[in-house]
Amino acid sequence: MFKRDGDDFLSMAECQYIIKHELDTLRAKDETHVPGYSQAKLYPGKSIIRRLLSKGILIQVFPLHDKEELKRLSFSWYEKVKLSLQPLDDIRHYYGEGQALYFGFLEYFTFALVPMALIGLPYYLFDWEDYDKYVVFAVFNLIWCTVILELWKRCSASLAYNWGTLSRKKAFEEPRPGFHGVLGFNPVTGREEPLYPNAKRLLRIYLVSLPFVLVCLYVSLYVMMIYFQMEGWALNVHDEDPTFWTGILCFIPSIIYAVVIEVMNLIYRYAAELLTEWENHRLESSYQNHLVLKVLVFNFINCFASLFYIAFVMQDMVLLRQSLATLLITSQILNQFMEAFLPYWLQRRRNKKMMRKVQKKRTMQGVELPLEEQVRLEADMSTYLGTFDDYLELFLLFGYVTLFSCVYPLAALLVVLNNITEVYSDAFKMCRVFKRPFSDPAANIGVWQLAFEAMSVIAVVTNCALIGMSPHVKAYFPDSETQLILWTVAIEHGLLAFKFILTFLIPDVPKHIQIKLARLEFESLEAFKKKRQLHGGKCWKPWSSARASSEEERRSCTH
Known part of the structure; x- marks a missing residue:
């Protein structure tokens, strides 16, 4: 400890x-x-x-909780219901930048959803059947998903600068612990480390991993077609004898399909981890990129393929709204049960059993809880598996909101309510349910930023297509469907161009932070020059420094 x-x-x-x-x-x-x-x-x-x-020689490796720090953090984080921001600096101090950035993004995403929720609620209440009026909501959706992601980059840069990780370099990232190979020397660093042929890794990726992903996607689409058969059967039963119970029956296939989707996602996630580990990636960043790519492709198809089919093949907006609502609500209920109630209940049972033993020893010995008992108590806690699943859940919720919320405007409000409970449940789990994880220094949310931006691009295409399918829009092109398609594609390309221009115009790092970074760079260069003068013009800066010198500095450095 x-x-x-x-x-x-x-x-x-x-x-x-x-x-x-x-x-x-x-x-x-x-x-x-x-x-x-x-x-x-x-x-x-x-x-x-x-x-x-x-080999079982070493059972677990984890840092112990600091009781006083944890007590202060718990009180300011989740123990009191309050309308205030999360203590991100305290979270960063105790858990590290990676964990703090996740909670910062969760908080930011929740606040960013509030305008869409406020606009979507009256649309849902007063325009229930008039889908054509949702064209305005779809246009707002397009602008919203672009702006919030660009502003998050600025917010993330401000947090990382305050925490000292904004300029963190990964050029000399160490090999990940799971990487194995023949022991040799790294030609860049000159250090001794395992070496593994890149060609062999590529063969594993393209000859094993890629076919596996394609087979899983085929299975997902096959399950989707079974769902549509069940949906058709339920609708036929309801049409033949419309009653209250047959109306309930119409929702059963969607609920079953939502549960099956969650189960398939869990099974695939486990298989994807094993497969990515087997690929033997040298760097942790490369491992995470390949794992995220595998999981996102499958989850996207598994969760959204049925909605795309209903929207653009069946073109049934009523069924689309019903399916979206059922998938969103069912997935949120399952996630809350799996992530909040179930771990809390299991951990409470384990803690009660352990605390009875500890209390008995306290009574017998009349002393405070010894360190070895604290180790035993925390070793029995659940292991925190990182922010991967948390970001994945936010990614899917972001997709439900941006892709098809124009036909179900209540989606944003449901996600806001989900995120509020998520903040408190995740905070409670981090402090009371999980073992304390080792920290992970980070300057941003990494590959997940690209994932959210890719989803926003798909949202532009999807919403433009939904707008083009609106009867009010079709009325402007009564004689030529080709012109409607061409205009829709042209507007979609224009919006994408506007999106990328907006991305270019909004700098990722705020101006005042750019100035501070430039000043730090200037002061470092001045200090370097003075130090070199004190050493008689000789270069004292080590070449293996994480911050490599500029070309001008290297040319002026003489021995």
Whole structure:
């Protein structure tokens, strides 16, 4: 357990990251087995910690909670209901930048949805059957999804600058702990590390991973067609004998399909992790990119393919609204049950059993909870698996809102309510249910930013197509459907061009932060020049520095 001695130069999360980094970079060299365990063989370049874990010699590696810090964080975070922002600086100090940026994005996304929710509610209440009036809502949707993502980049840059990670470089990222290969030397750093042929990795990706993803997509589409058969049967029953119960029956196929979608997503996620691990990526960023790509492609098809089919093949707006509402509400209920109630209930049972033992020892010994008992208590907690699933859930909710909310304007309000409960449930789980995770320094939300931007581009195309299908719009082209299609495509291209121009005009980093970064760079260069003069014109800056010198500095550096 790491305890600070009053020095605030490094946060608690940064100290733990340094310790975890040193543990992960321990690799076998000449050792053939773990001392004292002849059955646990070691191979050159293999991660020692992962080997100890796989052989059961080492059970768990996790940082302990700091009781006082956790108590203060819990009180300011979730223990009191309040209309105020989350304590992101405290979250960053305790859990690290990666976790704080997720909660910052969740908070930002929730506030950004409020205008759409306020506009969508009267549309839903007063224009229930008039879908043509949703054209205005669709246009607002197009502008909204572009602006909020660009403004988030500025907000993210401000947070990262305040936390000192905005200029964090990853040019010399260390190999991930799970990476294995023949021990050799990195030609860039000159360090000894495992080497693995890139050609072999590409063969695994294109000959195994890609066919696997395609087969899973085929299965997803096949399940979708079964759903439509069930939907047709339920509608036929209702048409033959319309009663209250047959009306309820019409919603059953959508509910079953929503549950099946969640189950398929979980199974595929597990398979995708195994497959991406088997591909043996050297860097953690590369591993995450390939895993995110696999999961997003399948989840997008699995969750939205039926809605696209209803909208553009069947062109049934009533069924589209019903399916969207059922999928959105069912998925939110399932997620809240799986992420909030179930972990809370299971952990409460485990904690009660453990606390009875601890209380008994306290009574017998008359002392405070010893460190070894705290270790046993926290070791029994659930393991936090990172922000991947949290970002994935927000990505799917973002898709439900931006793609088809013009036919179901209540979607934004439902997502706002979901996100509010998500903030408190996630905060409670982080503080009381999960073991404390090791921190992950981050300057932004990474590949998820690209995922949300790709979804916004698809939203432009989808909403333009829905606008073109509106009877009011079709009335302007009574004689030629070709002209309608051409005009729709032209407007869609114009909106995409406007979107990319807007992306270019809005800088990712606010002007005042750009000035501060430039000033820091200037002061660093001036300090470098003065230091070089003190050393008689010799270059003292190490070439392996994470911040490489500019070409001008390297040319002026003489030995």
